[in-house]
Amino acid sequence: MHVYTKFTECRYLGLDVKTLGRRRMRLDIISNKKYLDVKKETGELFILEKMDREFLCISKTATTCFIKTEVILENPVRIFNIEIEIVDINDNAPHFRRDSIHLDISESTAAGERFSLSNAVDPDIGSNSIKTYHLSESEHFDIEIQTGRDGSKFADLILKKALDREEQALHNLILTALDGGVPARSGTASIIVRVLDTNDNAPQFDKDSYTINLTENAPIGNLVVKLNATDKDEGSNSEIIYSYSLYTSEKTQQTFSLNHENGEIRVKEMINYEDFRIYDMEIIATDKAVNSLSGKCKVKILVTDMNDNHPEISIKSLSSPVKEDIPVNTVIAVVSVSDKDSGENGQVDINISDHLPFALKESSDNYYELIVSEPLDREKMPEYDITITVTDRGNPSLSDNETITVELLDVNDNVPQFPQTFYTIPVMENNPPGALLSSLTAIDPDLHENQYLVYFIIEKEIVNISMSMLFSINPENGNLYALKTFDYEIEKEFLFHIEARDSGVPPLSSNVTVHIIIMDQNDNTPVIVSPWRAHGSVVEEKIPRSTDKGTLIAKVIAIDSDSVHNSRITYQFLQNTDATLFSLDQYNGEIRTMRMFSYRDSRHQRLVVIAKDNGEPALSATVTIKLSTVETALKTYADMTEVPLEYDIFSDLNLYLVIGLGSVSFLLLITILVTIVLKCQKPKPSKAAPPSRNSVISERNSTIADSTLVSNDAYWYSLFLAETRKGKLVVRQPVPKGSRYIVSSIPRSTGLTETSDSAASTLQTVKKCQNMTSLLL
Template identity: 85%
Template sequence: MLNYEDLRIYDMEVIATDKGASALSGQCSIKVLVEDMNDNHPEISIKSFQSPVKENIELETVIAVVSVSDKDSGDNGVVDLHIPDNMPFTLRESSDNYYELVVSEPLDREKAPEYDITFTVTDRGSPPLSDNETMTLELLDVNDNVPQFPQSFYTIRVMENNAPGALLSSLTAFDPDLHENQYLVYFILEKEIANTSMSMLFSINPENGNLYALKTFDYEIENEFLFHIEARDSGSPPLSSNVTVHIIIVDQNDNAPVIVSPWRAQGSVVEETIPRSTDKGSLVAKVIALDTDSVHNSRITYQFLQVTDATLFSLDQYNGEIRTMRMFSYRDPRHQRLVVVAKDNGEPALSATVTIKLSTLETAVNKAYSDMTEVPLEYDIFSDLNLYLVIGLGSVSFLLLITILVTIVLKCQTPKPSSAAPPCRNSVLSERNSTIADSTLVSNDAYWYSMFLAETRKGKMVVRQPVPKGSRYIVSSLPRGTGLTNTSDSAASTLQVPQYRSNNGVFRNNAVL
């Protein structure tokens, strides 16, 4: 077998000899040239190869030197070397049949921890022959990645009155590096709020990022916190990142409403006084309650828990105003008891109550008018004792009335100047420094009784009022058509004086039927 690669030219001498007695011969030279054929595969030789290399290796760094060869000649011995596409390496020819493998793009171990590089050499023969060899390049990790939190901002809601040491959330970061470069430690970045460090309120597990509350929170004192948590790896140099944490304290309905108006001592009853002549729709009292819980839990509604007469008062459920629904009548008790409950909107609802003792006060004119027109004689408000007192006072008043009438008659018979008009039946003369003007008497007498005479359905009512010493009185006549009585044809005489307060502070007005 001829092999071009072993011997390309053969030189031979060919001798021809006959068989005669004296042999004769002749010779010639033959030169055989062996032609090459593409019968040898190219060869690859890895002269040097660095593996592993750091992932942050610089560009244009040579990581391998490769030589190629082919024993064939001509085009059969011309070879080409190449590597797969889409790899961060290139081949650079350094000398004949020598190539360098260099880094052409940045390497990232987190994207590709290793590369299988296949060197392929192909000759230019026909048909072409090729050969290949594969080398594995490993990348060493470098601390080139900062820890990463899944979120950049955490909002954590914590119900108030939480138990100390309760787990709030787990804030775990991720580091794609390896070994110590991915070992993370968590910290709370110190921040003081009202001279209180965050590390005194919250705690974080340095290994896994679990966040705990160190105290019980009260929404009414502190309702939110804002701070940062840092995650730091253990590389050299260490890398870190932080995340913002917003703690929101969620309100519970743990505060009952507090009645601030009307003011009252602890456990006492509020006493209010209003005129008995109060019109319909008048404001009697206003209950104001406050709740320190949040907006939802602090919404207050008001309602009557107890009321003496439900037809007399109304309560606005939103602003707590108590108003009269009608005017007071003689049948209404003088003292009304109102119990108002203020209830919040929480779940369960909390409430507070206030008791208002409402007293009605009558003026002098209103009382006289009320006694005359509103209290019927048959109304069973008189006890036996009161009846005896009324009879006794009536007798005394009757005697006094007779005395005064006799005195008036005698005075009216006193001679008057001819030009003066006769005295009027509605005038009353005083024997002590009195003056008469328009049927009105102003007197400084030490003690007087005022009288009021009016017809009623059952008879006549006489009212007398003792007046304290040194008081000043206005005595006037009551003209017709006042509306006090319609059963008498003539106007009754009246002595109008203000009511006085006795030693025990009670307004007195004695009436005799």
Template identity: 85%
Template sequence: MSTSVTHYSIPEEMKEGSTVANLASDLGLDVKTLNQRKMRLDIIANKKYLDVNKETGELYIVEKIDREYICPTKSSASCYLKLEMILENPVRIFNVEVEILDMNDNAPQFRRDVIHLDISEATPKGERFSLSNAVDPDVGTNSVKTYHLSESEHFNIEVQTGRDGSKFAEFILIKALDREKQAVHNLILTAVDGGTPARSGTASVIVRVLDTNDNAPTFDKSIYTVKIIENSPIGSLVIDLNATDLDDGANSDLTYSYSLYTSEKTQETFNLNSATGEITVKGMLNYEDFKIYDMEVIATDKGANSLSGQCTIKILVEDMNDNHPEISIKSFQSPVNENIELDTVIAVVSVSDKDSGDNGVVDLHIPHNMPFKLRESSDNYYQLVVSQPLDREKVPEYDITFTVTDRGSPPLSDNETMTLELLDVNDNVPQFPQSFYTIRVMENNAPGALLSSLTAFDPDLHENQYLVYFILEKEIANTSMSMLFSINPENGNLYALKTFDYEIEREFLFHIEARDSGSPPLSSNVTVHIIIVDQNDNAPVIVSPWRAHGSVVEEKIPRSTDKGSLVAKVIALDTDSVHNSRITYQFLQVTDATLFSLDQYNGEIRTMRMFSYRDPRHQRLVVVAKDNGDPALSATVTIKLSTVETAVKAYSDMTEVPLEYDIFSDLNLYLVIGLGSVSFLLLITILVTIVLKCQKPKPSKAAPPSRNSVISERNSTVADSTLVSNDAYWYSLFLAETRKGKLVVRQPVPKGSRYIVSSIPRGTGLTETSDSAASTLQ
């Protein structure tokens, strides 16, 4: 067996599983040979921290090593783990020493976190005091090296070294203390070790300055006057004396006592707490037996040379109404419906008072301006009844305070509050902010557009407050309102279901109902007036002169035409509203501006002078008809005038120049279809207008319209031959008759404002008109 020693050094911070060394190699053992011979290397001592890998022969750490735990004493700077290794077959024993090297892993630490020092204010400066030193389990330079003290004008420290090399600090008073200026000094003592990096620990040093007994106790007053009610119970507080002493500690601890001048009767009736100075009732007080008690109390401190102060107390016993009246609620009904009948009993209350005489007579009250009243039913019993109608929407609940007061002097009272809750009744109809709504809707609106929000309010609660909105059905021209408008039943939002056309429909009048969900339900309705606002969405249509081919009209006039003669008349129609349909006429182009004039209001083109031989034979006039919209819409017509030497019969201002019948024979098929479609749409419009107007009373009777003749009932405010945009029948007749080669003529009725519209065959110069008989048509 071998007794050689193998030495290793490791730092204590090595982690578990770390390899210390290859022990087999260091011992001169071949691991392969060991395995072949089935020899086993094992540790038989200190196996807690270190072990050997039996296959590789490596020495490794089993558990983290703490040097301060293994070597708690600091008698030696070295710390070893001694191991014994055994090798079997043959048996050999090896000694292994593993030195644990210290690291600075511990900070200095004081045995106490707080160091208390009591120093008298009479201590002279220069006096030294011992402080407990800090300890550091590390060794060498890693242990405590020095101390520091926080800044102070009264104290300082000196670092001393002990026989064992430990460091400690001495506390030195460098300036005299004054307890009245500062009774406690709080300092921080710091210990620092010599490691790299350095570690430190702190302790609080609390210095309490001890006082000398140089102040006598004093009371707030020299004389106290106290009133106390007779029959006050034993132990009732009379007065709490509070003498003060500016000293500290035992010098300010006070003891209270009666002086020799206090009578035995007083001391038997009142108890004085010697520690707190409280004076309490010790015996029964009776105003009729004893009314005034005088006493003298002394406060003495517990200093070595005790000091004292005194005061005088005068106690006055008062005769009082010492029994309070009592209230007892026998019954109370809550909640109740807000429509509860008047004079209904809500509560029954009883009152009582144990006193006698006036002190036992009581009165019961409730607050004023409440819809209730008290009614006395029997001795000391009262009923609370409803005196005015209740309305939950104004006051949802009442806090009713019953107050009982006796007639003593001073009177005593008691009160009790009960809450009366009102239940809602469906007694309020829904209310709209307005009784009539006027809503303007621009035509050509998008279907589904929000028009307005018609929200009603119901002050009731719960289902009595939940509202549902309806449109009251009303049919207009076989169309119900629900097909035109929709309302959200929950919030009253009104929507349009279709796109409106001002030229077809201009206003709607209907009712909307708001109904609550109460039982029975209540409802109210509001009138809604929908006004369709016109847009300038129709351009003027030129209906005269008739254009058979495109937009060019050819006319012939004699060169001998006089000045002021009517050459042509431009008539345009616009189906928009009156404002947007006002037509004005202007020349866009004119061959000779000195030859023709155009009336901007009636569209009449007249000669401004006679033709001369220098004037060209062909004149080109371009006329624009513009409406009054914003932006304005317009239509144009081109008139080509040819002057002829032959005489042409001129018609009066109330007729049109004859057109040859054969000008329509070459009419393009597509133009005919287009004009027919326009005529059909206008005819539908006329029929709808007639139906609507038939529902209203007519101001006067007129001759029934016929195919060949019509009498216009409207008043004329412009020239005889001027048409307005809503004269649809005249426009329809004009299109129909001119296609057949007829001449359409409109003449005023003598002594009247009506017009007679007639048609005659082209090629004749005769005009047949009549109020009753129709003209002959071929």
């Protein structure tokens, strides 16, 4: 049998709980005999000991608390299971685990900050447990009640107004916890808030300013004043150090000492009324906090005059450095003069240094303005030392002076200047590309960026070629380089401009003319143009054995396309079969006989002539002339082709033929003459040279004309005729506006078949040569 009943905890002892039966039977309780018993006669279940629900049911999570017991009935035997629910009553008051709660809160903590508090506990449950908290009245704090997941209540302390340790360093609060029983029970705890100091108070002096009278010549170490500053903070935040501010002059700091610990100001050196009457100082009191705060006070020390009479000068303001283009009448300094004496001893006169572009202008009593009286030029004088002298009117007078140094700042007022306005730079031909030609350095007397120069070539085109493709200049130092190899025979000179520009604002620049002259180098070998060689370098000539002494045998002519000096040609025999037979003019290349041929002389003579130029080292060309002597019968043929034009071509020849060949029949003479005429009209094919082989050109852009040679050699300046087997070689005067010389080869048939007047024939030949060369000119 199961029986359920309930009663509130802490019922009085002996209280009847349940009547199990009225019959007379034997009852006995089996379990929980400590708290319950049963009257066997009446069957009443009663309490033996006071019951405490909080003791019997420790867990606060359980909403009910039961005591279970079993009662046995003997006759008949029956067992009753009895559950007794113990109902909670508000028999426990809330209490805190600690009676006092200590909190340290910095005074710099912002309002709204939250602090956790220890919550109160109440063993009762339900409505008898803690219901709310109350905080004692405070303008700085409040609480906010929170509910946990298990339904428990706890409070957070809220800072609702910022703290100030200097106003209240400690806050005592009472926190009360109330349960929900009837009547309600409560428990309290003390909250002690200690406000932590922050360095939020600057030191303060007793007074903001002090005025102290001090007699001059006061003894060194004499106490002038003891300053006192206080700080409302505590600890290191309230410890104070005294010091001079930056607004305290060096003079004041030298004259008075300041004790950094106690604020005492004492005389440090002798005080002179005439030197200084008023000492203004600013004293700073600084606390020793990490983020220190400071307070200030001003101290004015008035020196009482005893006796002195030195004038005094003081620079109140100074503008230095100043720009060199500063306008005239601009004020660059303000000076004051004074004399601490009285009467005439205190009246002063002021001057500055002589012969300087500055002047003093009085602006007010004892104040003068130093102005610019003349234009300034830094390049002439970069700095001025201006000595200002003040003299009193005492007897004897005393004076004082002050020197002002005025430094001039550079402005970009100078154009870069080259040492020369025109540079002529000789450059040897065949120069290596990239060779340094010259260093064209300009000078700019300005400073810094106004002096930094950049060089560049002013662009110019020559025959569609840009100057920048021929030359390069280093923009930093003006070094001029050639970008290509030059050939004197092609390019003889260049003319262009180089500009130097500074880096000022605005920039200034100047340019210089550069004349590049290509110098000739002996890089061209002489070319032998006469006697003409159709193939190879051997020339075969035939001469009569009856040739007279001094007869012109051949003329060697060589030309060289180098300049005048390097093209000077000299001729020498490199090989001569008989040195006694032929001579060679080293200047004109004429080979003449030195004597007549004898029967001992070989019929074949070999002459090797070398034509050498005047260069260093010299270059040369050679020609080999093979001479074959023929009998007198051939003399007529030879003389018809090689007699100089100055004489009648056939007059002397007929004379020799008549004397030498008197016995020859008229028929043979006619046959020989006919043969000679045919030879003159139609040269042998094997001996004729191609027209193109008969032309040489030695200057660029010249027109190649058949049988015409253009040469620069001034050696052939004079007009002359050279006799050769192939014809006449004419060297003419220079062409107009140039230094070229025309050498033309006149065919053998031109004018040589005529037997009339030799002078007319010569003129006709020259005229034909001029007509041939007129196309080139």
